[in-house]
Amino acid sequence: MKQRADFIVYWGGNPAECHPRHFTKYTIMQKSKFLPRGRKDRTMVLVDIRETKSVKAADIFLQVRPGKDFELITILRALVKGQYVADEAIAETGLTRETLDDLVHRMKTCKFGCFFFGMGLSMTRGKHMNSAALLTLAAEMNAFTKFVAMPMRGHGNVTGADVIMRWQTGFPFGISFNRGYPRYNPGEFSTVDLLVRGDCDAAFIIGADPGATMPQPAIDHLKRIPTIVLDPHITHTSKLARVHITTAPQGIAAPGTAYRMDELPMPLKPALKSPYPTDEEVVRRINEAIAQKPFWLPEGSQPQLLTTIG
Amino acid sequence: MSLQIIENATCTFCGCVCDDINLHHDDLRIHKAERACVLGTAWFLNHTAEKKYPVALVDGRETSLDEAIEVAAGILHEADMPLVYGLSNTTCEAQKECAALADQLGGILDSHTSL
Incomplete structure (x- = not known):
């Protein structure tokens, strides 16, 4: 170009x-x-x-x-x-x-x-x-x-989100894991629709401020359900959330990778040392804490792969 | 005090992700972002290493990071259909962790793209 x-x-x-x-x-x-x-x-x-x-x-x-x-x-x-x-x-x-x-x-x-x-x-x-x-x-x-x-992508690493989701799940956004494998259906699993219908019963918001950008019925539902926010600032969403965790801003105090809008990965060079943990660290720790608890299936066990015998 | 310079730093404010910014900084803040645009300059200069906000809040009450993580994990684990949303203003490494989180929870994973 x-x-x-x-x-x-x-x-x-x-x-x-x-x-x-x-x-x-x-x-x-x-x-x-x-x-x-x-x-x-x-x-x-x-x-x-x-x-x-x-x-x-x-x-x-x-x-x-x-x-x-x-x-x-x-x-x-x-x-x-x-x-x-x-x-x-x-x-x-x-x-x-x-x-x-x-x-x-x-x-x-x-x-x-x-x-x-x-x-x-x-x-x-x-x-x-x-x-x-x-x-x-x-x-x-x-x-x-x-x-x-x-x-023309807006916020910093929204391209990266697409790329990472495609890599990890095969789909770019609007993915549901509730059958144990990823399914893609925007309109059904996209956030605004989900919130407006009131389908989800908890929300984990990272690097976004839906409280400032989404339609009012969606925000109302975020208020009703327990919401967790990870952000470098106290945002509109943090104010209606049950849990807010302050994290280091990416590229300024948090290292990592970000994708340019033409899907070229760029290394970040943080200049400052933040008193806050990075997003990556916090999400990993939440993941570890959840892994300690029983799995979400009724039996509390991980699903087993069915293999054909003989 | 003389400022340290980071050459060819990456700006993550908009989707352009310019990677030719020279940052002049000390321990606390960035004083000058060479070659950055208006938006990029605001982005770099407005974030400091000061401790402006509490580490974590649970129901509006200040708390420790450990407790907040525990409460968050509890909420997400109890939920039948948790939503993991956003993922724009964060690094690819954190996004990967989020994909793992949604997978582990059997929840929904979605980004700004769908807005």
Whole structure:
């Protein structure tokens, strides 16, 4: 991307304010062997519902009507394939046919295109269907040129969480172990849905503050059940929790590894010595304490692997 | 007092995880984060090695780490369907421990990704 991407689309994100060094370090501002003039050799498109500070950096800004991202992506997929699209359908997205034709032309003629999509796409109406549509569009673009898509990850090591869960369980998030083996079903095992339905009867929160970010019914359920929080600060969630344990902040006082959003692991170089234990140590000790207790099956024993005899 | 410098430190505030930050620090705090952006600078300078908060709280009461771990283990063990959630602002090593925790409990494991 840094070396070759000459067509960069930011969709539903505001990198100028949320990922300030993304432009300079990884994308549009970089000069490379293949793009020697740097910014001049690259085209940047921004798709968002309103004008943010990132607009200034963009060559083309497409202001899509709120909640119409999925429609826009579907229209683009049709236009890319040369299929018929009705005028009313385009009008609904708040854009014109000329703009979209131009965009499709640029997408097809670039050498290496990239979609970066943010929460403006993946967390608004349509949610994961929007992300899926954009990923499909990127895949389909490969019939014409090289095209990739990548989510703009927010908090530090959320990419690492995906990677670690995939490695340990085979699934990236929304996993249930309640049959003794991992099952994946977002919507059923994803936190907000789980809390809003009131399914879980205890919560262990680490490196997150759902008390500040989740919808009220979910927070209400967190208040009802015993909640345990591990965080470097007393957070909104700590205030409604039964147990709060202060831990050392990662990368400042806690060593370890963090994944960059392109899934590159980075070693952390802590500068300070914290008076608090690290997350890793606390969770390991809780694990050890639980291992002392009987297993959760009624018999209190670990399930045995069934082997066929003979 | 002269400051110690850590070269090419990693910033974990946002998903960019910039790994070229030079940190000027003493024992207590980081004074300067070279090459970090506005968000990164705030992140590094606002965390100190001071003991600002109690080690652990149980029902709002200050307590020792050992007791808090014991209470937490008890709560999680008693629960029928415990949820392990978050995992963003922490290291991969801790995340692995969390996966083991959810597995051992027969609970739910979920991250910010699903939000």
